[in-house]
Amino acid sequence: xxxxxxxxxxxxxxxxxxxxxxxxxxxxxxxxxxxxxxxxxxxxxxxxxxxxxxxxxxxxxxxxxxxxxxxxxxxxxxxxxxxxxxxxxxxxxxxxxxxxxxxxxxxxxxxxxxxxxxxxxxxxxxxxxxxxxxxxxxxxxxxxxxxxxxxxxxxxxxxxxxxxxxxxxxxxxxxxxxxxxxxxxxxxxxxxxxxxxxxxxxxxxxxxxxxxxxxxxxxxxxxxxxxxxxxxxxxxxxxxxxxxxxxxxxxxxxxxxxxxxxxxxxxxxxxxxxxxxxxxxxxxxxxxxxxxxxxxxxxxxxxxxxxxxxxxxxxxxxxxxxxxxxxxxxxxxxxxxxxxxxxxxxxxxxxxxxxxxxxxxxxxxxxxxxxxxxxxxxxxxxxxxxxxxxxxxxxxxxxxxxxxxxxxxxxxxxxxxxxxxxxxxxxxxxxxxxxxxxxxxxxxxxxxxxxxxxxxxxxxxxxxxxxxxxxxxxxxxxxxxxxxxxxxxxxxxxxxxxxxxxxxxxxxxxxxxxxxxxxxxxxxxx
Amino acid sequence: xxxxxxxxxxxxxxxxxxxxxxxxxxxxxxxxxxxxxxxxxxxxxxxxxxxxxxxxxxxxxxxxxxxxxxxxxxxxxxxxxxxxxxxxxxxxxxxxxxxxxxxxxxxxxxxxxxxxxxxxxxxxxxxxxxxxxxxxxxxxxxxxxxxxxxxxxxxxxxxxxxxxxxxxxxxxxxxxxxxxxxxxxxxxxxxxxxxxxxxxxxxxxxxxxxxxxxxxxxxxxxxxxxxxxxxxxxxxxxxxxxxxxxxxxxxxxxxxxxxxxxxxxxxxxxxxxxxxxxxxxxxxxxxxxxxxxxxxxxxxxxxxxxxxxxxxxxxxxxxxxxxxxxxxxxxxxxxxxxxxxxxxxxxxxxxxxxxxxxxxxxxxxxxxxxxx
Numbered sequence: 085x086x087x088x089x090x091x092x093x094x095x096x097x098x099x100x101x102x103x104x105x106x107x108x109x110x111x112x113x114x115x116x117x118x119x120x121x122x123x124x125x126x127x128x129x130x131x132x133x134x135x136x137x138x139x140x141x142x143x144x145x146x147x148x149x150x151x152x153x154x155x156x157x158x159x160x161x162x163x164x165x166x167x168x169x170x171x172x173x174x175x176x177x178x179x180x181x182x183x184x185x186x187x188x189x190x191x192x193x194x195x196x197x198x199x200x201x202x203x204x205x206x207x208x209x210x211x212x213x214x215x216x217x218x219x220x221x222x223x224x225x226x227x228x229x230x231x232x233x234x235x236x237x238x239x240x241x242x243x244x245x246x247x248x249x250x251x252x253x254x255x256x257x258x259x260x261x262x263x264x265x266x267x268x269x270x271x272x273x274x275x276x277x278x279x280x281x282x283x284x285x286x287x288x289x290x291x292x293x294x295x296x297x298x299x300x301x302x303x304x305x306x307x308x309x310x311x312x313x314x315x316x317x318x319x320x321x322x323x324x325x326x327x328x329x330x331x332x333x334x335x336x337x338x339x340x341x342x343x344x345x346x347x348x349x350x351x352x353x354x355x356x357x358x359x360x361x362x363x364x365x366x367x368x369x370x371x372x373x374x375x376x377x378x379x380x381x382x383x384x385x386x387x388x389x390x391x392x393x394x395x396x397x398x399x400x401x402x403x404x405x406x407x408x409x410x411x412x413x414x415x416x417x418x419x420x421x422x423x424x425x426x427x428x429x430x431x432x433x434x435x436x437x438x439x440x441x442x443x444x445x446x447x448x449x450x451x452x453x454x455x456x457x458x459x460x461x462x463x464x465x466x467x468x469x470x471x472x473x474x475x476x477x478x479x480x481x482x483x484x485x486x487x488x489x490x491x492x493x494x495x496x497x498x499x500x501x502x503x504x505x506x507x508x509x510x511x512x513x514x515x516x517x518x519x520x521x522x523x524x525x526x527x528x529x530x531x532x533x534x535x536x537x538x539x540x541x542x543x544x545x546x547x548x549x550x551x552x553x554x555x556x557x558x559x560x561x562x563x564x565x566x567x568x569x570x571x572x573x574x575x576x577x578x579x580x581x582x583x584x585x586x587x588x589x590x591x592x593x594x595x596x597x598x599x600x601x602x603x604x605x606x607x608x609x610x
Numbered sequence: 611x612x613x614x615x616x617x618x619x620x621x622x623x624x625x626x627x628x629x630x631x632x633x634x635x636x637x638x639x640x641x642x643x644x645x646x647x648x649x650x651x652x653x654x655x656x657x658x659x660x661x662x663x664x665x666x667x668x669x670x671x672x673x674x675x676x677x678x679x680x681x682x683x684x685x686x687x688x689x690x691x692x693x694x695x696x697x698x699x700x701x702x703x704x705x706x707x708x709x710x711x712x713x714x715x716x717x718x719x720x721x722x723x724x725x726x727x728x729x730x731x732x733x734x735x736x737x738x739x740x741x742x743x744x745x746x747x748x749x750x751x752x753x754x755x756x757x758x759x760x761x762x763x764x765x766x767x768x769x770x771x772x773x774x775x776x777x778x779x780x781x782x783x784x785x786x787x788x789x790x791x792x793x794x795x796x797x798x799x800x801x802x803x804x805x806x807x808x809x810x811x812x813x814x815x816x817x818x819x820x821x822x823x824x825x826x827x828x829x830x831x832x833x834x835x836x837x838x839x840x841x842x843x844x845x846x847x848x849x850x851x852x853x854x855x856x857x858x859x860x861x862x863x864x865x866x867x868x869x870x871x872x873x874x875x876x877x878x879x880x881x882x883x884x885x886x887x888x889x890x891x892x893x894x895x896x897x898x899x900x901x902x903x904x905x906x907x908x909x910x911x912x913x914x915x916x917x918x919x920x921x922x923x924x925x926x927x928x929x930x931x932x933x934x935x936x937x938x939x940x941x942x943x944x945x946x947x948x949x950x951x952x953x954x955x956x957x958x959x960x961x962x963x964x965x966x967x968x969x970x971x972x973x974x975x976x977x978x979x980x981x982x
Contacts, residue, residue: 420721424873530724530732532876533717536883537736540751547750548743561750563621 115222146222157234164195198231243345250387260364270351290364342374357588373554394573403508420531439489445528620820622749627828633889634801644793656833679903699900706893713886774845799944803951
């Protein structure tokens with residue numbers, strides 16, 4: 085009941101029923117009225133410009149261009165729009181046309197590639213604020229929207245967060261159009277659908293949904309659209325915000341929506357039957373449904389022989405476990421289950437901890453917490469100083485703490501090991517960090533039994549998660565045998581004939597004819 | 611009407627059955643009762659389990675998609691049917707408590723200074739979370755647990771191969787036949803007759819044909835592990851296995867390969883914890899399903915908190931005395947289990963041949979109503 089009242093109040097306060105949008109002028113043919121409206125709306129915005137012109141035979145007709153400085157290509161505007169408009173001889177071409185004056189200008193005079201007509205003033209303003217140029221002609225109700233954008237974007241380069249030894253070096257940028265082009269470049273199929281929509285009352289952020297219509301299950305596309313339409317928000321700045329808004333489990337510490345900066349990675353996911361969501365203004369493209377095992381897969385897995393890559397994937401899995409369990413295991417062993425250690429090792433650890441005044445759990449918590457501070461500081465501090473902080477933190481403070489007997493050397497080793505292993509599986513780094521603390525507390529409370537309870541609850545939680553209706557732990561549990569080949573190990577490419585059945589309606593993705601490649605391609609569920 | 615709306619696959623049922631049998635046997639081995647003839651007892655128990663599997667499949671096959679509450683009423687009438695379901699509830703609660711207490715005793719060995727109530731609350735919280743998340747989560751978690759358990763079982767067995775003496779399995783004859791038969795009867799009750807629990811899970815399988823296969827595969831998997839567990843324990847301890855409180859732990863403690871691979875009991879302990887969790891959870895899940903079905907509740911979740919209180923209260927009052935529990939098991943529980951797991955289902959199958967024809971339309975109406 086209280087929640088209902090709160091939601092109701094929130095909706096009333098944030099999004100009042102009566103929309104307080106500024107009063108819009110009725111559609112008018114008068115250029116002056118239109119210009120007055122624009123001037124009144126953008127009085128305090130010097131970047132919004134208008135340029136009046138005299139066009140038509142004898143320069144008798146008044147017109148105006150309406151655009152935002154810095155967002156349009158002025159040179160192209162001059163050559164493709166203004167020059168044809170002011171050349172009187174060109175108007176002979178439109179004298180006998182049955183089209184309206186505005187349409188005739190658009191069709192026979194202007195050299196712009198993108199041209200459309202628009203009547204509603206708020207739509208015109210919206211287009212202009214996104215980088216288009218509006219052309220008003222006195223005596224005409226319609227305006228022409230001309231696409232002459234020139235937005236400042238950075239070059240396409242390899243993303244820092246997902247470097248690879250083999251594979252393409254391209255990365256997404258902040259412009260949604262460039263990103264869709266990058267996808268088209270990889271998937272040259274007419275079945276690739278790129279649907280545009282807008283989110284954000286103030287920001288009007290453009291969002292593109294990309295999928296292959298002949299492969300993806302339609303219910304997944306419908307669900308993505310439903311979720312994108314299920315909220316009304318003031319601003320959408322990053323794709324991370326969208327992740328929380330459309331996620332199945334917004335409180336989950338595990339990511340149930342994937343993101344990537346690499347066009348090749350996103351394209352391969354679309355080819356498997358997933359849906360990509362590109363948000364304008366951010367280079368991180370979201371893909372759904374997302375499975376737990378995807379966190380361990382990287383594009384370079386498929387660029388070198390499968391035997392070595394299977395080993396590497398097992399290594400990643402092991403690193404994930406090391407990053408979570410090393411410190412809790414050490415605390416459990418030293419605090420509760422010393423009998424499990426071989427005698428020599430037990431004596432070495434005991435000698436190292438002799439001078440330490442704290443219990444193992446306090447020692448671990450303090451050291452792990454300070455490591456997190458160090459990590460956060462090195463991320464925020466400007467480049468040159470960042471390195472110095474790392475050296476001071478890791479070497480000077482660490483060694484001094486051990487020498488002073490405040491912490492034991494084995495604990496520093498355990499914390500360092502788990503910290504290094506944490507960076508091997510980057511998508512799960514945050515989850516692993518939080519789990520490490522939870523398990524640490526459980527071990528400190530109940531030894532390895534606490535650890536066992538923690539593992540059970542975490543597994544239960546993971547098995548209860550879904551990503552857009554697909555079980556998060558599939559194909560491991562529920563077990564889907566024909567997809568186990570690309571999970572904890574990676575089998576040869578010719579062993580993976582089918583797309584994942586959870587999200588692909590057309591499952592067969594390949595056919596191999598060489599003798600050693602021939603597989604049983606019979607699909608039971610197809 | 612089925613209260614539980616979540617569904618599982620045949621494979622998941624198989625893993626659950628396998629884990630249930632493993633859970634009971636890794637903790638208390640049949641060989642602990644029967645000495646060196648424990649493997650014969652396990653083998654016989656496995657054959658008995660296969661027969662039970664056939665009985666349960668026949669019974670649930672006669673009433674596909676209907677909960678045991680509904681077909682117990684059809685088979686035994688209103689009053690007797692409900693009495694049978696109530697007995698099931700008592701059986702499951704009792705088994706859950708015993709299972710809970712066994713694992714409590716096991717945990718207490720490793721953490722003697724930790725107050726008993728703390729361990730009980732922790733275990734109960736974990737089980738209640740599982741009940742809250744529902745059948746799908748439990749079934750999926752069981753898959754991981756059983757894979758881990760089988761790997762740990764195989765690993766510890768392989769590591770101990772050099773210490774095994776297969777001559778300890780002999781002689782096949784015994785000079786104490788009465789003890790042998792008693793052990794056989796005990797093992798038939800615990801763990802094999804406990805399979806009656808799965809009568810409640812069979813209707814929750816997506817496909818009835820898969821359910822039959824799943825039960826059979828699960829029984830084969832579980833029985834094989836029971837058999838091999840007895841076999842390896844006897845090969846290490848001989849008749850001395852009867853003196854071992856937790857043979858699986860004692861077995862793992864003996865493993866030492868060149869002073870490099872040792873202290874394997876930590877893995878076995880974790881396995882026992884995981885498997886014990888599955889076993890206890892399934893019993894408690896079946897208990898709440900019994901009550902929820904009987905009272906036509908909208909969801910079993912409303913019963914979780916009261917169940918938590920009951921479990922914590924009763925278990926904290928139970929003595930941590932294995933000998934006492936063993937006495938109760940020998941004098942009461944095994945008979946109860948035999949009646950509930952074997953006698954009543956057999957009567958049910960026989961009754962179903964007559965009742966189904968006589969009450970065919972009635973059943974049809976019921977199932978239609980249930981679907982609505």
